[in-house]
Amino acid sequence: DQSGLANSVGVTLDRFIKKKQDDFTFASGELSQLLRDIALAAKIVNRETNRAGLSRISGSFGHTNIQGEDQQKLDVIANIRFMRALSKGGEVCAIISEEDDEVVEFKNKSGKYVVAIDPLDGSSNIDVNVSIGTIFSIYRRVTPIGSQIRTEDIMQAGNTQVASGYIIYGSSTMLVYTTGRGVNGFTYEPSLGEFFLSHPDMKAPQNGEIYSINEGIYNQFDEGLKSYLQLCKSRKLCARYIGSLVADFHRNLLKGGIYIYPATSSLPNGKLRLLYEANALAFIAEQAGAVASNGTNRILDVMPTSLHQRTPLIIGSKKMVDEVLAINNKFSDQI
Ligand code: P6P
Secondary structure (H helix, E strand, C coil): CCCCHHHCCCCEHHHHHHHHHHHCCCCCCHHHHHHHHHHHHHHHHHHHHHCCCCCCCCCEEEEECCCCCEEEHHHHHHHHHHHHHHHHHCCEEEEEECCCCCCEECCCCCCCEEEEEEEEECHHHHHHCCCEEEEEEEEECCCCCCCCCCHHHHCCCHHHCCEEEEEEECCCEEEEEECCCCEEEEEEECCCCEEEEEECCCCCCCCCCEEECCHHHHHHCCHHHHHHHHHHHHCCCEECCCCCHHHHHHHHHHHCCEEEECCCCCCCCCCCEHHHHHHHHHHHHHHCCCEEECCCCEHHHCCCCCCCCECCEEEECHHHHHHHHHHHHHHHHHC
16 A cells, blocks of 8 residues: 555554564465564674674684685574574575575474575675675475475465565665565664665666676677677676675666576576575565566476575566567577
């Protein structure tokens, strides 16, 4: 509703969640509580990312995770914080995390939700003070509550998400999420320890002038993508690539633009992960009137087959994504 509490800038996240819960006639409050648990962990991680340089928790942890990526200390700390908040909250029965090789099943199996999370994406940027983010997806478990977690609880397509969102730890810290009824953004006020509604009912511009892609690996792109990039240059579009997915995605959502991490010769399925990166942002994108594709299918329709599977990601303003797909089709028809 456009009137009243739900869209008045300045309302706290807690009151907004409560108001939205009242809109769901059958809401029992568990999802509301889960969203609050995520917000709590976000406040703690925010504090730790803001003081990383001072508390010697920047730098690498000396381990590599399943991605073969050098785990940053803050990656590990963020993972612990979200795990602890969600396990204490009691609404979650299992978590898929970028930082854990296997699914983490909680002893308390009474939670009816499954969360997929990248606790701190873009962590190679922490030491150079570039924005980083948390990305999360929330699913309802499909097997009986309290029973042993099964594969079908974990391997769900993105189109079954109950909610998704991200936190961006940037010049300000924001939490942006959807429960399938639009997208709302909240800005954190550290002096009060509260998130306040700052971006009600976010809508992505249908077109944009910004494209985000790592052109350093241009030679590994397919001909269709190369041709699209030439088009961007002929139109003098603006190249902006932060190297932090959440930051690039958030800017494109607000200003209009496209982010592409394609299949490359060294990463035939792209670099980004379906379960805890692409699906969450694809749900947000579609709820804001934008589009998310893997180049051939809607991201949300992809049926996962493995926990950490990668996917090419083309996400952003509808007209820009549609144009990339049209060029792809033209080139693939010629093959
Ligand atoms: P590249 C960060 O590691 C990340 O997962 C995204 O946040 C970011 O957009 C991308 O990878 C950067 O990857 O290969 O361009 O450095």
